[in-house]
Amino acid sequence: VIDFSQTRGPADHGRAPLGCPASIAYSDKALFALEAECGAELESYVRATLRGDPDTMKVVERCWTDLTRKWKRQGELREPRALLFQLAHQRSIDRIRQSSKHDDPYTDPDRLAAAADRMMHTAEFESALVARLDVRTALAELPDRQHRAVLLVYGYGLEYADAAAILTCPVHTVDNLLRAAKATLKQSSRLTGYHQVSSPSSPPEVHK
């Protein structure tokens, strides 16, 4: 079993900074393992981004081909999964632009609704008074990076690592962005008046 998320340990000191993922040598077995691990997520992400584009599978295949080319050429990759999702994101955007839709994957109303749904069921927003439409509106007004992080994690259902790969940032930055997004939402005028639970221990705040 190849752990594609393993990080570099002390034994690898000197080859790369600590905390960096260990390099994974290319082999057909490793490629198949990666496909088994994240192939479904990648495909669903591309499908969601391209919204029923008939060439979705071509884009997916292109992503895998690009990854395989680079992996074979370099012999080893440190984060093949992250590279795969970056490729998928870029290829999807290319495809969207190619098809002249000019739609930003971050403005997809379906994904926005899905993100609002999932956000409403988080602990921070567990309130029956919160309307989905209000959350969607508030989400659209988030700062760009926070908006993207929310949409990737809650809208497209990506793991933090995959979202981090697409946002080209560390995983903890995604976590920080999501926290910041929730804090922003709490302060949003769209959601004013609803009970919001910031933490289980603190009493619920009452907004006028």
Place this chain on the structure above:
Amino acid sequence: VTIDSDSPRGGLDLRRVIALADAENQAADDNQLTYADQVQVAYKAYKIGLYELGRDNHFEARSWLQIAVDFGIEDAQPLLALCDAILLGQDAADRVEDVQADEPSRDHAGIATFDVSAEHEAAFGQDDTPIFWEVSTDLMTTPVETTQAQSTVLGVAWNQLRAGSMQSHTAVHRPLQAIDIVYLAPKLAVDLPVHLGYIDALMRLAGSMYRFAVTEKRRAPGAETADHDRAFDAAIARMLAVHDDLQWPPHIWTPRDLHLSAPDAQKDVMDVVAAWMPLLSVGLFAASRDIDRGSPAPETACIAPLTWRTDFDLFPSLWMQKPSTRGFQWTRPAAKPGTPHLLCELRQASARDLREMRGGAGHGTILASPKGDWHTMSGHRQSPVPAGPSTEDADPADRWPVIAQGPGQIVSAQADTDAECSSG
């Protein structure tokens, strides 16, 4: 996960993906320049080279022009040669300055000491009437008669050599300058790379000329034993030794070889000098051959004054850009003020022009001096024999008639001269 397992999702076949990746990687490895790419590279390099040349960045220009030449742009070759000449000239100037600083008094050990001191330059400029002019005038005004005309050609060269030898001690460097005059018939130049037999013949011709030089020098009344004369003899002896020892041709010298050898020739690397000798004699041979065949005069003459300095380096470039059509006339203007001229005139003189020349009418033919100045032939004297500083050089044709009966066959008309010639 097993390799043999099929992809669980429809449409994605990892085996196909791997094959695609392999093919694309292979294609990337095999990626080569197309012809269009090469043309683009060549002309971009040529363009940049021209730009740099115009800004006097000769070193930069040379690298770009070299690329252009390598990619097959023939037009870049003369410019490349120009850059080389300029760079060589700069190097030579720097070298001379260094040498002068280190060795204020140099002995005259022969042509191996390449003297381009200021005194030499001054002397050269004063007494050295453009030698090509002397010879060409001589040719123009000499009646068409084989022996006389040819002997005049050689005689003038010898005369100049001798005159220089008598005049100043710097004349120890004159032997090679004396044959710096090249009458390069374009037709012959075109044939030259093909008919290497000419080179052998020319080599013999050059050797004969030097033998004459030696013998006449020994026979000349009042041959002084001055240092410079001894040095002159030593230089000639060395030249002959190299000439005799050289198994010509050691290999086929292409114009590029010759051009690359120019720096060595400047340093008097004797093998290289020997390799250059036949080329320097091409003009003499061509002129004599044309006259020998009964032509009124060289119909087409490329008069390239060659010296041991910048112009010398330009010779291969002139040769390389020889036109294949007769009557092509061009003069290359200076790339910009201060840039040395490429010295060449290629001219097809019509019969009318020839008559005018023989009649002494100035025709305004532009010739370039070794210093890069432009001269006209009009106004110069039209004596059949250029007057040397000594009156004993009245008519070399009377003393050294030489007949070139064909390639590789040099015959002296005079028994004594012939004997001395054959004896070396």
